[in-house]
Amino acid sequence: MSDRLPGFSTLAVHAGAQPDPTTGARATPIYQTTSFVFNDADHAASLFGLQAFGNIYTRIGNPTNAVLEERVAALEGGTAALAVASGHAAQVVVLQQLLQPGDEFIAARKLYGGSINQFTHAFKSFGWNVVWADTDDIASFERAVTPRTKTIFIESIANPGGSITDIEAISTVARKAGVPLIVDNTLASPYLIRPIDHGADIVVHSLTKFLGGHGNSIGGIIVDAGTFDWSTGGKYPMLSEPRPEYHGIRLQETFGNFAFAIACRVLGLRDLGPALSPFNAFMILTGIETLPLRMQKHCDNAKAVAEFLAGHPAVASVSYAGLASDKYNQLARKYAPKGAGAVFTFSLKGGYDAGVSLVEKLQLFSHLANVGDTRSLVIHPASTTHSQLDDAAKVRSGAGPDVVRLSIGIEDKEDLIADLEQALGA
Template identity: 60%
Template structure:
């Protein structure tokens, strides 16, 4: 697809990165279930290991099935390149790895998935990194949290669990003024609903486990590089701008230009961290992406109907769906997510924590699981599960208060979903 930018999204989600197999003519990208690849000769092997030639060495680094997925993700997000890895959490560490060092910090939104909050508030401390949590609706607070040791700004496009939409354009201006990359988790939106790079993002991360694969079968993560950030401008990113000892003094930014981050992610990140995506998972994800636009349209359509119905129910205190006119984030939908506000939101019940537990236990069509973005409708009480490790104050800040249930709307019949919710709410409020 040499003229890929001229094609529409529906065409690219099927064809980008996919070519008939040159050996067999297979139309679907094969699963290259192999550990290693035979070199043409010793000179070819040396060129590959010196990063003088692009090719396949060992499947911890590169694999043809994974490479096809990486190309598709880069095209769909409008990036220069992409690196796929084993999970969304792996993708976040992969994104930070070339940027950070002991004593460095990141400024992150308080509205994040609970696991991300734990990863940033606790786990990254073991690397000597730290995170500063800020309400990203307060641009002055973001600016005030940035100091000389800050290396990135991080947020979600559509925040999990509440479905809040971040004003990416405004946040990108703050990050750009500070000379910092903006990293956006686009898991809940997918590139069909939002393309963060068009709003100023430097890097886009995904848990491909969710809407991209769409069928709850495999885990996977991805980092898409915009190719637009000057890593050598400030001297704050020596991993990318200074000589790399492991490659005889090669400077990634100087040698690879817009693909500096992508090459570093493979040649150093995957080489040393080993967060490899297996080819079968890549295959499942590529097949899922082929129907992404169709599914996201149905997710949005169903979410609008269900959220609107829930908002009027006597047992419901409030619904956070940004697609509703009552949402304070509704004005951002047309600008940030013009094709819809996604399929994720929360509902607060008047009966509090106990009512939430009864509600979740009474649902029949909705599956009670720690996942989102499936074709099936899913539900979870975040305060007792995904956000359980947080304080109540942190839970409230993240949109996962004790009286809140997270709902991921699937692509079933909306009338059936409403009927299931209705009977569960009746039991929960009895």
Template identity: 60%
Template structure:
């Protein structure tokens, strides 16, 4: 049976075309147009020599589902294409993607810097759980990029920021932080979950590694957990001997040196061949399939997400029971100019506002909505609401919550694809009860 190949990789296809086609082609055996779900744990080798070449990383192919899977591979290539990266490795969740990233970079006693304006789970992962592995995170106020330069230590291995912070909507000056990182010989890691590559392109502004919780906007329907790490292919891992994990002989592969052998995709190869192999946070084929399906409509969905968010944010900004709105798409936002530069198509669809009356008033609002869903997720087709101080950020101190943009009066919204007037009406009645 004849099938058409995927579009040539060397052509400059548009974002929308790549969101639908990158990494995929009709199935060569059946002609199936949609990427199949390869629900298998293992793959047959041609012979002993073929198996040996795969296990030694001399040839590329499929060995075992903890390392590689054809459905997952399509998703990896597609997101790498959309981010403008060299290669990607998928994981079971966004947190798993972050773990693989830092495991590939760090050793016991190493340190890194991170914006303090992060998702609450990342603050805990970096500040508490990573400490148990001997990794130290120094949290930095990202409002002034020079704070990162002042916080650097000789043991630092990376700088981590969110392009659009969850939940406060803080926009970080990626280019300035990238310059600081590179001057110190460090990679800049950017979590691009809230913005997605449709709204923000961190690699074009100097990022070396991009991570996502694909669970959010990339999947888009609240039905598939996942994460991904994208490597730009531009960072020199050999400088100053600072990254022995990538430059020194790897005992598990007969002394193979990842950067020497794999060059501009050495980081993702190491994350896959060692991190995925030894810790096992593999993405399930079904979740990869659901995320691929979601990515195909990413550009269409993000346009509606942003349009709805602008209307809802403007409504809340004028509401008498709302003390403030933190949305970078509003001209009054201190991040408005940065958003125009880094998010020219819109400042995303997740933002916060403060309700008059503090903690108790915030709880009352989330318990009074009828159309919004009260749950701990973002990036769904459905509009979602949360009171971070009593949920996602409750494990933090009051000072940490405020620093992360999750104070007692804060309500987080993830604006979905419903009719904007219906969302506004629902919030209006909840604020008025």
């Protein structure tokens, strides 16, 4: 190609991939192997000492996974990426590099229920303490900052309600506090929002959702923006201090603007072990090739369905930022002008019982705990994904008892509307 920067759709198909040099295979091969042969003893020593790049063991890196990592980093505008076994694994690996026992991180209240549970309960055993803030009140993030704060965590489009987060405003808070901003970009995908363009330092995804897109493979990924100075103030010793397991290397000094991605690989993935299967990497890569086509259809369908529900007499309210009447519509126009995503919620006038009944009566929508599939999906969060929260916390996170969450697929919108119409009528 010429020197021009490839467009998004071109990157979605080509970034990170070349024909296999040995066989000429055009599709990225599945390197289904545990380990890789060294050239000689010096080569092995240089790989283990971080003096050369290359493959050692699939728990640490794999050629199939490497293509996936380079592709997502390119789509997000980052310097490097690391693929792991799930979105939850990505969050553990990221925070392990940033937090010591007793440290705090600030998180938005509007998050995926599994993340709320992970942050509230599982991370306590590591001595990591979450402090909650409200994305509708940016000042609440400022008030939450203490000397123990090491990072801020938000979602670009919040799950389940589909609200749009003001990334730039929260990035300003993070800069003032001298801490990195982590953005979970799962529901938007880089097709709709690139958080790094708005001040994010680290982006995470559940690859299981829109990037993979077909509901067949679980994975997660961490993208390093290369924008944060990890040596500032000695807050992040994993990156700034000599690493005894690597002969005193300081990762920040040695690897510069992709030091965080390296730390996640050689300190997090190496020791915690949540490796992504090369087969899953292959499946997710295949899904990413059609990401631009799918995301636009997802969004167009979602807007049509939301408009239908907003006018239905059985529906009390619809929370979808793509509607002109929605409180997050202006933020959607700013951050996601191509579409406000495909996951949103609506409330039924009949409350909890009506929500459960609707889910049972839908025929085309699949009732399951996932989003971002080509198929349209439905769930009642209060009785499933957010059931571990108390009633007040459910409401704060957008999963009240009367709320139903939809993940709109790429079917014909008329069929989706007809299915909802019959279920609401019943």
